Amino acid sequence: MPKHPSSGKYAIVGLGVIAGNQPDKSERMIAAEAARLAIEDAGLTRKDITGAIDLRRSGGGGDRASYSDAFTRVLGLSNNYYYINGRGGALAGLGMATAMSFIDRGISDYVCLMGAVTDWSQAQESKKKGYRGMAHAEKRGYWGKFVGDSTAVSHHSWMAARHMAVYGTTSRQLGAISVAQRQWAQMNPEARMYGRPITIEDHQNSPLLAEPYHMLDMSLVSDGAVAFILTSAERAKDLKSKPAYVMGQGFGEVSSTVWWDKKNFTHMAVEPAKKQAFGQAGIELKDIDCVQFYDCFTAEVLFQIEDYGFCKKGEGGAFVEAGNMAPGGTIPINTSGGLLSCYHLGDLTGLAESVRQIRGDAGQRQVKDCELVMTTGHGGELVSPGMCSIHTCTILGANP
């Protein structure tokens, strides 16, 4: 399949990660520090950064940055523009798509994209008032809050429930996803759950919070930041880090067809996103060496395994139970430990891991001869609790 002319023309050349709980630090300092690390990693200076994008769960929504505390001002970047981009857990994919336009037209040479959260620290505060989880990030919502749709798991668990009822998937099969990702996390010292392996019995014995979901079906609540530098492939050649080339990107919205067909509780908007991303890259699924699927809950991983075609629809449970996504399996999935076991910075978690896998910097968990990585984003309900979410697919490559 021929590549699209844009494939391999842009690259990620710097990466900065602040992982782990940061109880004594502000979000703006975590953000600025991640950006500083990314610039340093690329071998650039602050003056080289001529564009900046702040990746947030809801641009213009409740967690909007006030413009006086933007990381760009704190760090002192030379950017000509700064704005907020992102939707739910779809951050890096959307941010990159817009950043490329600035690079393409010569407006920016190097764009710094950064996402930071202090969710863990804020959740410690709301816990004192009787809340559990991400109360600080919950929007008022169009429907549901007043009947107990309190947080993401209140409706995301329907996805697991519906898949179980329609296809006979079991809680133990969902647990196999948790266990596999925890196995990967044991090879990642940066992971929150490093040094804390689990068994399928641990998953089954973890508290049932919103049945069918156990606590171990749910992603982590984290502090931290990921920043990265995007530039043209031409400029990338002369920099100190090995470039991770952008081979293809695609996007899909559940509100286009899936929601109307009432398939949004068993499917994600993968079809258009896959077609665009794989078409641009000129590749097929079998060419992918390593996958970072968005994994806010276990069922999202299951859906994507099926929707991308690693197995047939409805057979994801058996696929994961057989160990296919775990270390030693047929396709390495969520090799950092993902949102379930590493840290939750939206799709930036998978983006950071993808860059490391392409560079060969993933330590013990490095996938051998890793040349093509797929990383996805998901989130941002249009009609809460209707699960009307975006899906983003980005393919990074070692060779342009």
Added chain:
Amino acid sequence: MSESNVITVTAEWKKPRPSIDHDNEAFFDGLKQHKFLIWKCKTCGAAYWPKAYCQHHDNEPFAANMDWAEAKGTGKIYAFNKHHTAFSPGFKDEIPYWYALVELDEGPLVSSTLVGDKRPKDIYDIGQKVEVVYEDHPNEGFTIPKFRIIG
């Protein structure tokens, strides 16, 4: 509509209030009159919830070809979960509660919690027929729809 389809609660409301705006105030007014309204196309009869332009053909400005109409108030369980934890403190006295996604007989999906005596036996047990129960909160000025398994 039998009397048993109405519950009156006078206790103080300690949960988040419904988000009522220009697009759904008619729906919430309908609930107070113990009617479950859905948004229907006057041209082709297609039913929606919440409000939308008709997806089947061109629309008049501001979807003037659409209007609220009374639904049967029955449907079946499409999926559900069982909350063992109150993520928001207002629900502490209610756990465990069953939060269900219901496919109305007219088509749209709507969600609320289950009331009454019957519950699904496990997570695989879906498709039960349900009917709307109206939970009146006269002191608060709103009515909330709940669902009860019938038959």
